[in-house]
Amino acid sequence: MSQLTRRRFGQSLMSLPAALAAAPMFSSLDAPAAAQEAKPTGHIGGTSFDDWPQGYDPKVLGPAVARHFLATPHMKFQNKPTIIYPEVCTWWGALEVAKLTQDEDLLKTLVERFEPLFSTEASWLPEAGKHVDLSMFGSLPLELYMQTKDKRYLELGLKYADAQWAKPDAKGLTDETRFWIDDMWMITIVQLQAYRATGEKKYLDRAAVEMSAYLDKLQQPNGLFFHSPDVHFFWGRGNGWFAAGMAEMMRELPKSHSEYSRIEKGYRTMLASLLRYQGKDGMWRQLIDHEESWPESSCTGMFSYAMVTGVRTGLLDHAQYAAAARRAWIGMVGYVDQNLDVTNTCEGTNKFNDLDYYLLRKRKTGDFHGQAPLLWTAAAVIR
Template structure:
């Protein structure tokens, strides 16, 4: 029998009660799959910070600082098992990249060394874990990781490996010049563009920025709706939280490097600002956004919230967004997100991996995971963004 919105609301309310009961149980280490757990016991309540400080991005209560939360999650990543045993896939790449960015902005050489040591066996006895090159967007995204290691170490092995992925991604562009991996799913916009942006950061070759900007503009034209948000795909008219998060992060990462004089800059900045304006309207009083952004009956979700926080922090710090409007929203999102960090440095209430389906209940009833790299990564990105000058 097809679920109605009323029956869904009842079901979700019952699920929320189960989550509240489960939150009193201790969390398991690693990528435990479950519901929310209590945050660190030594944290001060976020209400302890003054209203004036909430208007900025510098002051957070004990336990909520980007230094503390980022360090805890990055160190936890170092000892985490691979996401899959047979290959490195994009959620692990995202958390690895976030850990490296956090280590970079905090000048934590010991952490960089640990993250490098996790990667180096891929050149030898664990080479089977390397994903296929350029055959699918989820695999190609791996190239962003060795490029980050090259930027940090200047070891040419990482550059050569990363550029293999970046260049093969554009080996057979279509008639518009888009990568052959283009399928117009909302999350792909980040997966594709971050590899090209990283290739630009590593080489300063403008062709990589041109590719990323062309792709971003095409995805904007195809998927952004009049309210500024994005459908998961043209045939799936739902504003999925993490899907929109991928797009927000993708635009913010690209705009960090795209010159204002670039022919696609104005289009991407306009799309970014339109989206962020809409997001302000849907943010909850707890600082969170929901699994389906425009559905009050949906549950507060951490990975999308972390991604939106990153996009807002980056926009405020670069002057693309109005400080007085967006800094308080970013502050609330960060403190809300860190409140979902359990005593084992696992982010809770992370939406499970999600394919696309034209079904409301499919999105509303997605399972909540604890410690999933989809959720660990955005917290790390945002911690680094908060600390980045």
Template sequence: MRKISLVIFALFPIHFLFAQTNLLNDFPKGYTPEEVGELIAYRFVDAKHALHGGKWISYPETFYWRGALKYAATTKDKKLFKLLENKFEPLFSTEKELLPIKNHVDLNMFGCLPLELYQITKKKSYLKLGLPYADTQWEVPNDAKPEQKEWAEKGFTWQTRLWIDDMYMITIVQTQAFKVTKDSKYIDRAAKEMVLYLDELQRPNGLFYHAPDVPYYWLRGNGWMAAGVTELLRYLPTDHKDRPRIMQGYQIMMESLKKYQNQDGIWNQLIDEPDCWPETSGSAMFTYALITGVKQGWLDAEKYAPVARKAWMALVPYVDKKGAVSEVCVGTNKKYDKQYYYDRPRRTGDYHGQAPFLWCIVALMEK
């Protein structure tokens, strides 16, 4: 009897761990990543451009496009991939003027899109288009402001501004450049920048102010940080000198998100304000970070798999039959005014929300 008990006890942790991980693999009809992903990804095919300042492909569109590409690659949907690639082709010719210029953190990140296409197709034209967006982020222009030159002299990008949004914008294009070139300078840049933002903006509770002079825990801003640090950790070498610091910042943040998750499964526009409204884009970014952390073994599956599943199950009902996500905060600049964040308009189908749902979907489908 004693031997049988010992065997059961020894096997229990294995079965329990499997059960926790399975929380992110087994979903009821209507909630599977394949069903939701197809709706959202195909919606982008015929969608209009969302231009930055009315001139260039914007970062929300870039991320939506890249998310749809990753979904197509993950599901091996050749039809979808061809439609997405065909949509890009005019940017080499008739829509060339829509290519973002390379003078701002929100514009340079466009490079991650052609670099994603290069990884899938190996077409040199995509590499040639995408890589300069990563390089110019560290090439100081002649008209740079004094404070921008100061950042560059310290080894950071001249586009540094200490807004938490930056930690996805900068990280995504630099990690993509590292993936396609294997040149460590790109991942080193991203890691150095991430440590700076962690040191300057992360608070003792694990969350981040929007900026040093804006002491509010804005949801999507924190979402950008969560997604950015997750992307970086996926590709940062295990022996990299900055990995322990970055992993520490990530894990402290995830612990805080577990604490602030609403009973219904998502998070509020201002994370620490119970009377603020639930917002979907930032919540999806958190969910992506949590799913990836559990699957990569960075987070304890027993504690965090239920948190990630609860969030996903809460998010799916916000997707309508046409693949449009509702309750998405519009683009938001920093402002020293708490009510400003409460009053931000909410939209359905805004690209800020479409993209992070696809990140969650791809993460759920990954083995």
């Protein structure tokens, strides 16, 4: 670690409020006052996804954070309102929670939030076929179609999924390919959602071929992923995007598929590696392999999601991975404040070949990058 990093990193820690520098063991989290004063129930350890301490139950916290999302304004992109990927990810997580908890009122309000995008807010829709971060928007209307059967959503969602593959290269990869680890959520989710909504195998094939190419290009012998071929850092959330994307892929990909073995191997190799890097507090770090790096909430949520999903699908050993996922959930929930905002979330991050660049990224509170993985994990546990 450079002297500059030590000096500036230490200063950044000293400037943090005490509440963020050390995550609380228990959180009040939307619990009634009487419950907050009562003796906590449930256990911290173990492998159960059903028995939780007071304030940590995903069936309670998930809907509460989803409703908090409804009160959050749309994001802006380049100083204009645009529905871009962090909001899409959070919205999708909220829809999953609404579906799995059978909360019709929550679903209704999540649908109502989208309705102006067909009329007065249509200019807020991202342009299709231009960039992975914009194209993945299509995953949201496709989810709304699957839950409401309103064909307006299907038409809109497929517009993005198909535009992404309007000009594939000779290997069948989208022209949006850039070999950044983030892409393995962005590309994967819109194509998988199109497959789920239509049953058309071409969408599944696109995502699988793309993922195999990224695995070959970015996964390292230790199981983790470089940010890009020319930036050799194991950035936490970047690896989280890949882990979550592979988990989603393994929910759908049949064993008979030509890419199944390659993707399964990459998934298992990565998840086994993550077990070695998880902190005693349940968290993973901003840079996964740097102990001096700070505990980061969004990657912790994504890794927990990938593990819970693997356990639920039977791909991962329950005793080993459920314990790690449970510790991660409890660790991450400790970074949720009294306003239901997730703290210690890395700000939006480009790729850069400099250690200080990653270690000194700002820590955000209430950022959609952090809210989304909490909702995904809550949904996976409930599922």
